[in-house]
Structure formats: C-alpha cells, structure tokens
Amino acid sequence: MQTAIQTPILFHGFQKIGPLRELVIKSLDQLKTGKGPATVKTIAGTMSVILLSSLMSIVKIQNKGAKLGTMSPMDQVLWRTHLLEASLMGLRSSMGASKEEVERLQKEKTELKEKEEKASKEIKRLQEEIASLSENLKKVKLE
Numbered sequence: 093m094q095t096a097i098q099t100p101i102l103f104h105g106f107q108k109i110g111p112l113r114e115l116v117i118k119s120l121d122q123l124k125t126g127k128g129p130a131t132v133k134t135i136a137g138t139m140s141v142i143l144l145s146s147l148m149s150i151v152k153i154q155n156k157g158a159k160l161g162t163m164s165p166m167d168q169v170l171w172r173t174h175l176l177e178a179s180l181m182g183l184r185s186s187m188g189a190s191k192e193e194v195e196r197l198q199k200e201k202t203e204l205k206e207k208e209e210k211a212s213k214e215i216k217r218l219q220e221e222i223a224s225l226s227e228n229l230k231k232v233k234l235e
Contacts, residue, residue, distance in 0.1 A: 136188075139181055146178040 153171045157163035163171065 136185075139185060143178055143181040143185070146174045146181065149174045150178065 150171060153163070153167050153174070157167060157171075
C-alpha cells in the first residue's frame, strides 16, 4: 500500500524539478553570454532557500512524530518527499561547487602549460644565443 502512495508523490516531486531544470539551463546560457554572476547568485540563493525549507519541514515532521510516538502514513510520505528534495538540492549544490573547482583547475592548468611553453622557448633562445656567443668567443681567441 505504501508503494502505491509513494509512487505518485515521487512522480509529482520530479515534476517539480522540471521548472528548476529549465531555470538552471537558462542560467547556464546567460552565464555563457556574460550575464551570469547575478543570475548564478540568485539561483544559488533560491536553491539554498528550498533546501532550508525542506530541512525545516523534515525536522517539523520528526518532532510531530516524536510527540505522538508514531508518524502517520501521510507524514511518512511527506518526510520522505522532503528528504528526497533536500538530498537532491544538496547533491546539486555540491556537484556545482565541484564543477566550478574542476573548471578553475583546468583553466589554471592551461595557463601553466602556456607559461611552460613560453619559458621553454625562452630557454631554447637563450641556449642558442649562448652557443653563438661561445662560437664568437672562440673565433676571437683564435684570431
């Protein structure tokens, strides 16, 4: 019986994520066009509020269950739904932070490779200059 109740509620929960997904995609598009920082902060703030709201609902339901000694089936379904929402928001937030860190590290790696290439070219140029100066010095000594 619980599975029959949980499936529609779980499906309804994923339908709620649809607009959130669209919002994230729009924000990524704006980030690519240069309108990103304000939008990203707004979305991060919104996701934080949703996460906090879900966590508060979880605590309220748990406290209600602790006072009564048991949780009603409806409270159990609501608790699971809020727990799923909170888990999803937390996972998305941590994945977003990880993605940003990976992108930062890739950019840093690219910059370091460019610096290394410039430095190796400079070293080769200096070695060639030293070789030519050494040859000139030998010629001068021979004369």
